[in-house]
Amino acid sequence: MAMDSAPEAAYTSTTAHLAAVAERQERIRRTLEGGLAQDRRRRVREGVITSSLFLAAAISVLTTAGIIYTLGIETFHFFQRVSIVDFLTDTQWTPLFTEKHFGIAPLAVATLLVSSIAMLVSLPLGLLAAIGLAEYLPLRLARVIKPILEILAGVPTVVYGYFALLFVTPLLQRFIPNLQVFNALSAGLVMGIMILPLVASLSQDAMLAVPQSLREAAYALGATKLEVVWRVILPASLSGIVASFILAVSRAVGETMIVVIAMGNTPRLSFNPLEQMQAMTAYIVQVSLGDTPHGTLEYQTIFAVGATLFLITMVLNLLSFRLLRRFREIYQ
Amino acid sequence: MSEPLVSVTVRQREPAQRLAEREAVAASMTVERLSAFYGKFQALADLTFPIHPAAVTAVIGPSGCGKSTFIRCLNRLHELTPGARVSGRVLLDGVDIYDPAIDPARVRQLIGMVFQKPNPFPHLSVYDNVLAGIRLHRSRIPKPQADEIVERSLRAAVLWDEVKDKLGAPGSSLSGGQQQRLCIARALAIEPEVLLMDEPTSALDPIATYHIEELIAELKQRYTIVIVTHNMQQAARVADYVAFFLGGEERTGRLIEFDTAEQIFTNPKRRETEEYITGKIG
DSSP: OHHHHHHHHHHHHHHHHHHHHHHHHHHHHHHHHOOHHHHHHHHHHHHHHHHHHHHHHHHHHHHHHHHHHHHHHHHHHHHHHSOHHHHHHOSOBOTTSSSOOBOSHHHHHHHHHHHHHHHHHHHHHHHHHHHIIIIISOHHHHHHHHHHHHHHHHSOHHHHHHHIIIIIHHHHHHHOTTOOSSOHHHHHHHHHHHHHHHHHHHHHHHHHTSOHHHHHHHHHTTOOHHHHIIIIIHHHTHHHHHHHHHHHHHHHHHOOHHHHHHTOSOOOOOOOTTSOOOOHHHHHHHHHHSOOOTTSHHHHHHHHHHHHHHHHHHHHHHHHHHHHHHHHHHOO | OOSOEEOTTGGGGOOSSOHHHHHHHSOOEEEEEEEEEETTEEEEEEEEEEEOTTSEEEEEOSTTSSHHHHHHHTTTOGGGSTTEEEEEEEEETTEETTOTTSOHHHHHHHEEEEOSSOOOOTTSBHHHHHHHHHHHHOSOOOHHHHHHHHHHHHHHTTOHHHHTTOTTSBGGGSOHHHHHHHHHHHHHHTOOSEEEEESTTTTSOHHHHHHHHHHHHHHTTTSEEEEEOSOHHHHHHHOSEEEEEEEOGGGOEEEEEEEEHHHHHHSOSSHHHHHHHTTSOO
16 A cells, blocks of 8 residues: 555656646746736836936927027128127127127126136135035034025025125225226126025035045044045045036126126226126127117127027036036945 | 856755755746846856756855846846846746846846845835835735735745834834845745845844845745855855856856855865865955
């Protein structure tokens, strides 16, 4: 009896095994191939999502392309009438006068001068604020101060413009008697204050992205707080900080209201920040406000100036995005 | 390196249970001429070896030999890295998971994974972490059924007794070892055929490691397990089979030897294997 049952038990267990294996293989095949209807629904859903994401991205790309096209066409017409050599080398900008000159230099110098003053204010202050917020201030104080700092970024620029014209300029005139009512100095100072939160906020984010372990590594070598900030945090977050500076510059170059209100509307080639001058954006505003007929040379000057401005800010933005990407890659 | 040595006698030296019996319990995998690339860099070259059912296969080798890349090829996670690609075949019970007709998301329903660092979703509770995989495929699960899945999975991961009173707490509130077992429970909840573990204890203390190793010994009764480990003692403790990789010229990982754990650790065929397990290289 016992002799008989042994091979039989072995046999049944083998068939049970085979059945189990077959059942599992069926399950695997079914899962991998999937319910067709379910998969189709899933694919349709993924397709809808992908195409709506693509559409959202395409809108901004198309807008940029449209802007470049409009700027390009009108700028091209402009340079058919005015030589590009004159545009770059003439020292006068008088397209609205009878004796016309088309030198971009007075506008470009004014823009660069006011932006430089703004950067001289916002870079050191913004960086110091960022270091303070990220490394020195107690967390609770930093949590209170940062929103206050960011309120600065929310003030409308027209308010900054009148702040410069009606408060900063009279104040400065007490110390600098020959300061003109419209001048690059107070416009630049106020613009610097306006972009300070941008620098501070982005630089602080870059510093906070430095891993705690790097700070601890430096402290463990006997570094003081200042040495940690100076030798570890700043170098490690440098590309983020530089990116915030470049974004700030492009913001300053493109800033309009402050320079229109506080810096004047007289295009003169001058490097003296105490005098009035006209920035590129201010010129565009001046001409667009007047009744300049479509297709005239005056009309086309707007686009030539606009294209110049666009090129400058685009180069700066591309540069800063490249830097930002590099700084993101370091720590993940 | 010459031809990788895969012992033909493995089947005659089966650990403990017979292979046929284990085949009935869990799925097996076969790796055929598998190569993996990151852009132009070849991380793995021409791997061929079996992954036997209801057993633990350990992948060992020095840093940079492609162990982690390999295990990520087994559930098609490798291809998520930009520029990464794979050639060769990986069969799950005879079905090629790299078949172009197959959706990689479906492969990962059958082949679960546990990572080096415990990664419970921090925004979900213990309970919801376990159900995360199920909820991807079925939006509504009746509460009693969900309770049953959570309890079964947590019991399978030997975590139930420790967390049954705080199922609503966030997953990140558990200790490291508990988090890792929660991740194992999360992987088991979707009832995979194979469980991949990429250095599952390298971020854990010795006691938590011991718990995980005990759990692995328990789980291999029902699941096919592939574990990457840095730690040779661990491989010796948990593995039934061992694949030894070595990054050869240009750091491309190759299979040096595959055999039963006993054979690898007592009588390796290749000089490189012996040097590695005795600590002379790596």
